[in-house]
Amino acid sequence: MPPKKKTVKNAYYFFMEKYRDDRNRKNPNNPISIKDAASLCSPLWQAMSPEEKKVYEDIAKKEKLRIKGMEVKFTTTGLIVSDVERKEREHQEYVRSMKEEIRNMVVELNLTDLLERKFYFIHVNHFCHCDNGDYIPAxxxxxxxSLKxxxxxxxxxxxxxGNLPIGYTYKAQKHSTETHGIPIPPSEIGENDFVKLFMDIYGFVKKGSVGEGKPIVFTLNEFEPCVSIFLEKISNAAGYEAKQFKVYDFVTLFFELRNKAASFSGSEGFPVYCLAETEIETDSFAYTKEICxxxxxxxxxxxxxxxxxxxxxxxxIADHCSRDLDVTLIPGRHLPSTDKYWNDTPVETYYMPRHSRKKAANKAVPSGDASSVASSSSFQPLRQPKSMGVAVSQVLSKEDGPPSLDSDAFPPIGRRIGANFNRAS
Ligand SMILES: [Zn+2]
Structure with missing residues (x-):
């Protein structure tokens, strides 16, 4: 007689076992069998979320591997090594296809479309990053x-x-103090209606997006998890199971746009991705106050x-691409509109190679004075736009100083769509 084949228990079976054991522990005088548990567990199992079910699915998976006689290796945090490796492979494949999609999106554009194509950039500040991977948005x-x-x-x-998860007040306060400074919950600042946030953001991004699919938003790699989780939360609130946006890498877009622009003028683009990355890391417009x-x-x-x-x-992007495309720069839209930025531009400094400009900039900034460093950061000669020649001749045609912003074209931020929060007094 052949040996009896071992039955592989599924996730639901492990849930029933746990239910039976828990119940029997509480009612030792009235124990139930696994058969009794089966009828009681069905509605409970139906009502469970995918995350709750996953606990049992993982147990079943481990058990299946054990029965198969495979040696299962675990990471130090208790995850199955093969699972981690598979996820890593899937992620690499995702990144590869995302980069290809961005490249195709840019490469196919003719000059007019390149200038007029709208791209959406997103950033989400958070109060805290929880141990379960969640981000609490702020x-x-x-x-x-668009380049034009x-x-x-x-x-x-x-x-x-809403309220912070229990135990995260200190972490949230610390993060706020060290970065964005936004008062931690429960404060009255901000929109608490996530359906409205979804409608506003989706409507805003969809308006200028091309195609029928999910609209694409770009952000830096380091912010992607927070952005993705936020977009998933608001999509869920609006009744969608998955997030209704594609979150793509901003640096790849920057890299492709720079090279595309260079192809029109024959100038040198970014030979490698990491140069685009380094350029973004310099964050040279960080202290531009008027854009916050x-x-x-x-x-x-x-x-x-x-x-x-x-x-x-x-x-x-404007700094690196406008000159190749002969774009007329608009103060405040392509570059900071700050007076100093558009004046005091030593032409010889502008035409210096970048590393020499950096040295010149360092000399120009007096050392030891923190406030002057902060206030001059956005005006360093190093950072004068590549298209300054075009800008000065076309935008600053008047001799009477810097261009002023038209108040209709640039209404105060407080009047813009979605900016209906209360300012802290
Ligand atoms: Zn802000």
Whole structure:
């Protein structure tokens, strides 16, 4: 007689076992069998979330491997090594196809489409990053950018996420103090209606997006988890199971746009991705005050504002691509409109190679004075735009000083879509 084949228990079976054991422990005088548990567990199992079921699915998976006689290796945190490796492979494949999609998106554009195509940049500030991977959102900023018009529209809102998870008050306060400075919950600042946040952001991004699929938003790699989780939360709130946005790498877009622009003028683009990355890391427009939200405008840390981050990524692209495409720069949209930025531009400094400009910039900044370093950071000669020649001749045709912003084209942030939060007094 052949040996009896071992039955492989499934996730539901392990749930029933646990239910039976828990119940029998509480009622030792009236124990139930696994058969009794089966009828009681069915509705409970149906009502469980995918995360709750996953606990039992993992147990079943481990058991299946054990029966198969395979040696299962675990990481130090108790995860199955083969699972971790598979996820890593899937992630690499995802990154590869995302980069290819961005490349195709840019490479196919003719000059007119390249200038007019709208791209959306997003940043989300958080109060804390929880041990389970969750992020508690604090602020969201989205910038709409095209090479022709710069950042000509944006969305911003503070977010009121409800109470912080228990035990995270200190962490949230510390993170806030060290970065964005937004008062931690429960404060009255921000939008607490996540359905409204979804409708506003989806509507804003979808408006200028091409195609029928999910709209694409770009952010830096380091912010992707927080952005993705936030977008998933608001999508869920609006009744969708998965997030209704594609979150793509901003640096890849920057890299591709720079090279595409260079292909029109025959100039040198970015030979490698990491150069684009380094350029973004310099974050040279960080101290541009005029591009942050109403709340951060009066704060000591405007550089952490989500809106400022999203808008200045547009400045980086304009800085590197406008000259090749002969774009007329618009102050405040392609580059900071700050008076000093558009004046005091030593032409010889501008035409210096970048490393020499950096030395010149370092000399120009007096050392030991923190406030002057901060206030001069956005005006370093190093950072004069590559298209300054075009800008000066076409935009500053008047001799009477810097261009002023038209108040209709640039209404105060407080009047913009979504910026209906209350400012802290
Ligand atoms: Zn802000």
């Amino acid at each position: 602020e969201v900023g989205v910038a709409c950018f 018009c710069g950042v000509d529209d944006f969305y911003h809102s503070m977010v009121a996420p 939200c109403y709340w951060h405008e009066g704060s000591e840390a405007p550089q952490y504002c989500s809106l400022s981050r999203a808008r200045r990524w547009g400045f980086h």
